[in-house]
Amino acid sequence: MNVELFIPCFIDQLYPETAFNTIKLLKKAGCNVVYNPKQTCCGQPAYNAGFWNEAKQIGLKFLTDFSEDCYIVSPSASCTGMVKNGYDDLFTNSTEHNRCRNIQSNIYELSDFLVNVLKKDYFGAxxxxxxxxxxxxxxxxxxxxxxxxxxxxxxxxxxxxxxxxxxxxxxxxxxxxxxxxxxxxxxxxxxxxxxxxxxxxxxxxxxxxxxxxxxxxxxxxxxxxxxxxxxxxxxxxxxxxx
CATH class of the missing domain: 3.40.50.1860 (Rossmann fold)
Structure with missing residues (x-):
């Protein structure tokens, strides 16, 4: 199974080891992990601060950095929640509406993906x-x-x-x-x-x-x-x- 990895800017800058451990975990679960180095932020900081136009610009980049037909997994419930919910405010009834909905249905927080999609809960830790x-x-x-x-x-x-x-x-x-x-x-x-x-x-x-x-x-x-x-x-x- 191919899985696209989304590493939030917060983890990228402060907790890179968590990112690498996420890759190890997904590989042990049998996934082929794909990482797009062009990815950046989901737009949550701007969105939460009320700068929705700026958040939408960042969100548009996110929607182009990830594909519509592949699972997207992130070790962050916060950023996953932003894409799943915050993007409704940014892209509903826009030209990106359908692409946004497809990506929203494919993105999972790590533990949710392991248990509910892969049906695995033991990794020898x-x-x-x-x-x-x-x-x-x-x-x-x-x-x-x-x-x-x-x-x-x-x-x-x-x-x-x-x-x-x-x-x-x-x-x-x-x-x-x-x-x-x-x-x-x-x-x-x-x-x-x-x-x-x-x-x-x-x-x-x-x-x-x-x-x-x-x-x-x-x-x-x-x-x-x-x-x-x-x-x-x-x-x-x-x-x-x-």
């Missing part, structure tokens, strides 16, 4: 410790992902996933929200991390690196004994070098 799973707002509310990441994590050797209070509450990042409302954002991150520490978790795992950046910043500032990990990095833990 091993990570000893306890963890909580953070439901990102985009994953839960835009991509309707809840059980898929937990199903995948349940098959990671040595890892115990614990329930956490308010695990589906926002971490406080929200893109520009973290800049415009720094105090509220920091308090939300503190609450999320403290809830994880309350159950003695070693890791906070999520589908979104943006959430993890927010939480790791608080962890580092307070020098707390807990780490954040993207689910792609967890699912490739314990592998021999590929």
């Amino acid at each position: 091993e990570l000893v410790g306890t963890a909580v799973y953070h439901d990102s707002c985009s994953g839960l509310r835009e991509c309707n992902i809840r059980d898929e990441p937990r199903q995948l994590l349940a098959h990671v050797g040595g890892l115990e996933v614990l329930p956490m209070r308010d695990q589906d509450v926002c971490c406080g990042f929200g893109g520009t929200f973290a800049v415009k409302f720094e105090g509220i954002s920091a308090a939300m991150a503190e609450q999320k991390v403290q809830n994880a520490l309350a159950v003695k978790a070693d890791y906070i795992i999520s589908t979104d690196s943006s959430c993890l950046l927010q939480l790791q910043a608080y962890i580092d500032r307070q020098q707390l004994p807990i780490k954040t990990k993207h689910i792609a990095d967890v699912l490739t833990s314990g592998w021999a070098n590929i």
